Amino acid sequence: MRSEQGDTEVGLKGLVKDWSGDKEAFDVPWGKAMMWIFLLSDTFVFSCFLIGYMVVRMSAVDAWPLPSEVFALEIGGQPIPLVLIAIMTFILITSSGTMAMAVNYGYRKDKKKAASLMLLTAALGLCFVGMQAFEWSKLIAEGVRPWSNPFGAAQFGAVFFMITGFHGLHVSIGVIYLSLVAIKILKGHYAAQGNYEIVEITGLYWHFVDLVWVFIFALFYLW
């Protein structure tokens, strides 16, 4: 694709010439490519948190608190391990499913169904954040702090609040993002262009939030 003229430019000028060469590397709408690249960078942020968690857990001298007991809820007088976390996981997966359906209806240009499925997804996300708030207040009431906790290794609190907090922030932002886009769709913002790629782009973000939860669920709660 390089023209003969491009080859004659060297140094910085050549770099600019080559990188601004009118080529399209990714055969997708630019918004989608940018969302993927943002998600890639977010992958590294969450990886740093999870690797940091691995380091403090492996190097902790005190015993790590058992998540299965810390996060147990008493139902009918019997402690059921991780029950709230399991429900949160199912809610998030359900929301991922409704989001995937919304994307599908977006492609079919069925804006009513796409928007209402997106609003349903946002509502499920809100449910998730609410349960997380409940979990946080329960743990705080039990004396878990970022610097200490009654169950074991002091690092547990810091890791818990940081990782679930950052994920909860992502869910909250996702709820706002989904609602805004759904309202814009209903108002007919995208009808003029006749394409609903925005649904898929929003969907990518939402699925990523679910993806991160899969890692947190496995590595933090189940390990």
Added chain:
Amino acid sequence: MAADINKHAHQEHPLALYLKVWCLLFILSSLSYLVDYMHLQGLLRWTLILGFMFLKVALIISVFMHMMWERMALICAILIPPLSLSFFIGIMLLESNYTLLSRLTFFSQP
């Protein structure tokens, strides 16, 4: 312009596929919850947790995020960079073992 807009409109997939993947994700989550509920321990527990985790991740990325229908250029640009994390994980594993060893050697109560 019309052709340009419709260029990417080929991604219409049957709803049934999404429903199947959805079901699979539910089953996999239930199975990974059961790992904890049944109190499986040791190597079996870790293999099962990681196995179910990677299966779920693969399903979400490939079907829900449409990665299996993208072109190789995008797939490589997004999926190859995170592989460098395995090196990061490796060096941090060594580091945390060393930290633990130092703590036990120099800071443990007699």
